[in-house]
Amino acid sequence: MRAAWRITVKDMLLRMRDRSAFVLGILAPLVLAFIFNLVFGAAFGEGSIATIGYADEDGGEIAGGMGEILASLADSGILEVERFEDGTGLRSEVEAEEIPAGIIVPAGLSEAVLSGQPAEVTVVGSVDAPTVSDIATGVARAYATSIADAQRAVAATLQLTGGVPDPERIAQIAGAAAQAAPLATVGEVEAENRILSPDTFFAASMAVFFLFFLVQVGVIGLLDEKEHGTLTRLEAAPIPRWSIPLGKAMTSFFMALVSLTVLAVATTLLMGSNWGDPLPLAALFIAVALAATSLVGIVAAFARTPEGAGNLVAIIAVAMGMVGGSFFPVAGGNRALELVSYATPHSWFLRGVGELHAGGGFEAILPSLLALLVFTVVGGAITTVFLGRRFR
Numbered sequence: 001m002r003a004a005w006r007i008t009v010k011d012m013l014l015r016m017r018d019r020s021a022f023v024l025g026i027l028a029p030l031v032l033a034f035i036f037n038l039v040f041g042a043a044f045g046e047g048s049i050a051t052i053g054y055a056d057e058d059g060g061e062i063a064g065g066m067g068e069i070l071a072s073l074a075d076s077g078i079l080e081v082e083r084f085e086d087g088t089g090l091r092s093e094v095e096a097e098e099i100p101a102g103i104i105v106p107a108g109l110s111e112a113v114l115s116g117q118p119a120e121v122t123v124v125g126s127v128d129a130p131t132v133s134d135i136a137t138g139v140a141r142a143y144a145t146s147i148a149d150a151q152r153a154v155a156a157t158l159q160l161t162g163g164v165p166d167p168e169r170i171a172q173i174a175g176a177a178a179q180a181a182p183l184a185t186v187g188e189v190e191a192e193n194r195i196l197s198p199d200t201f202f203a204a205s206m207a208v209f210f211l212f213f214l215v216q217v218g219v220i221g222l223l224d225e226k227e228h229g230t231l232t233r234l235e236a237a238p239i240p241r242w243s244i245p246l247g248k249a250m251t252s253f254f255m256a257l258v259s260l261t262v263l264a265v266a267t268t269l270l271m272g273s274n275w276g277d278p279l280p281l282a283a284l285f286i287a288v289a290l291a292a293t294s295l296v297g298i299v300a301a302f303a304r305t306p307e308g309a310g311n312l313v314a315i316i317a318v319a320m321g322m323v324g325g326s327f328f329p330v331a332g333g334n335r336a337l338e339l340v341s342y343a344t345p346h347s348w349f350l351r352g353v354g355e356l357h358a359g360g361g362f363e364a365i366l367p368s369l370l371a372l373l374v375f376t377v378v379g380g381a382i383t384t385v386f387l388g389r390r391f392r
Helices: 002-018 020-044 061-075 087-095 109-114 130-161 167-179 198-219 221-227 230-236 243-271 278-302 306-324 335-341 345-357 362-390
Strands: 050-056 079-084 101-105 122-125
Touching: 002 020, 002 198, 002 243, 020 198, 020 243, 050 061, 050 087, 050 130, 061 079, 061 101, 061 109, 061 130, 079 087, 087 101, 087 122, 101 130, 122 130, 198 221, 198 243, 198 278, 198 306, 198 345, 221 243, 221 306, 243 278, 278 306, 278 345, 278 362, 306 335, 306 345, 345 362
Parallel strands: 050 079, 050 101
Antiparallel strands: 101 122
């Protein structure tokens, strides 16, 4: 065991000198987490995701519904709404690229709706902001759909009561419907929030994504030793043969732990990330570090050259990162993708961090720990068998 420790210390000092471990384990994930949080944080978080202009040229009761919808979205922090006196001013701001998109309620809309005539809401958008234009279109389409439903409901009511659908009668029924109490309401969501905040999500996702690039430095070091002829010297030394691959695996494991710990502390201080209770988090770090080391060990057992092993690890790391949710959350989205994500350590690690983020402890992350243990056992068994045969 002493020989394995000496190999581990030697390799870690070597990686510290060439700074490869610092770049892969700390600098790259920290910088990318900061950039992703800066660029995409508003889309995942509580901040507004866009600014939309609004002009009400009608001023009627029906047109006021659009204003109420936008005001509600603004109060919720989802959108920022900039109001204009007329559509001309709004169009000028969009053309000048001061705002990306806007909604115009034309004059006569309320009268058209109350008389049962077709009505139209105008959306103005910049060609350079298609996403915001789509958001504005979605809001306007939802509003138009609600108007159409109200018109059908009023017409059906009048038909059943034998009335005539004149504008005054429609206005009376529409006003009574607006003042009536809702038949059903949605209560508060009682489930705990396990959705990671943007800063925590990008910090954790980048940490586990680059973990696989980092651990290859130690495990694939066996191939480097063999290619440069130094492996023969190690095998000729008066040390147990098993201490050589064990020392390389320990190098990967400890570098992974250092990387995760430093990133957790750095992102907490610099970005305000919330990783949860430190003790269960430490257990989660140990589990994912073991899983990553074991899985990368399989590559070292089958690859012929260090370059080939590095390329294969890169392919596997990117594929697992995409499927496992390192770039975008997969939980609650496509069901097939969510099921496939269970086959990656990334997904289980992020789920565990989500449980801790919600205030959970060891019991909450137990499924993640068990899943990562399975990756460790399976990967370690395959690595031990085939790597042993190769270097025997």
